[in-house]
Amino acid sequence: MKIAKKDWFFIGLIVVVVGVFYAISGEVRTKKVPYDDKHMKFYEAFQKGQGKIELDAQCPVCHNENGGVPFPKDHPVKPADGPMRCLFCHKFKQK
Ligand code: HEC
Ligand code: HEC
Structure with missing residues (x-):
């Protein structure tokens, strides 16, 4: 399957969302x-x-x-x- 330009946009969006969740969970790990x-x-x-x-x-x-x-x-x-x-x-x- 060839990845179209607009698919790359969604892939990028998912990466950003996952990154934000990761950053938030970092705060919760604080002692x-x-x-x-x-x-x-x-x-x-x-x-x-x-x-x-x-x-x-x-x-x-x-x-x-x-x-x-x-x-x-x-x-x-x-x-x-x-x-x-x-x-x-x-x-x-x-x-
Ligand atoms: C911006 C967020 C933030 C603020 C505000 C903050 N801390 Fe921390 N503190 C951390 C982080 C991140 C660590 C690193 C280790 C951990 O707790 O996971 C840490 C570590 C500590 C530790 C050492 C824990 C250990 O034994 O490893 C103590 C004690 C501590 N903080 C006390 C305080 C006190 C008291 C205040 C207020 C005067 C304060 N902190 C304000 C984020 C913060
Ligand atoms: C009466 C003195 C005293 C006061 C007041 C005090 N602490 Fe502490 N705190 C300590 C001591 C001593 C330690 C290290 C040993 C221990 O865990 O009891 C500590 C450790 C910590 C740790 C590290 C815990 C860990 O898992 O390593 C954090 C976070 C913390 N205090 C936050 C706070 C915050 C937030 C306040 C204010 C709401 C506060 N302390 C007020 C004496 C105090």
Whole structure:
């Protein structure tokens, strides 16, 4: 079968769609917030309806480069970039 020009257009479209799904699934693979005693209060506050942006502001108390839990070298955002939306990338675990 000979592939016509308009078929190539559809093949290209499928490649793009698959690529977008792949990119989205990459975000979901990011490590989730551990369900342990250090992070429990965030799960509880979130269940009580507290906003994620407010909770994000509390992560740097422990997660910081000045003696706290350091970020990996290849972390996509650094504290110097300004306020970090931790929970936008690191989701809560489903129970
Ligand atoms: C009381 C201190 C403390 C606070 C506050 C805190 N963390 Fe952590 N976090 C830790 C420590 C210590 C570790 C590493 C060891 C562990 O998993 O408990 C960690 C590990 C993590 C990890 C890596 C988990 C893994 O699988 O390797 C993520 C993601 C994380 N925290 C996200 C957050 C987010 C998001 C917030 C804010 C909502 C937050 N943390 C607030 C202490 C804290
Ligand atoms: C733009 C998305 C994004 C944001 C915002 C973000 N992270 Fe991450 N973080 C990642 C990615 C990607 C990794 C690489 C490893 C992984 O989790 O899969 C990572 C890794 C980590 C790790 C190390 C996990 C391990 O043990 O390998 C910790 C701890 C962490 N992030 C905490 C935080 C905290 C706390 C904040 C907010 C102050 C934050 N992150 C904001 C995307 C993000």
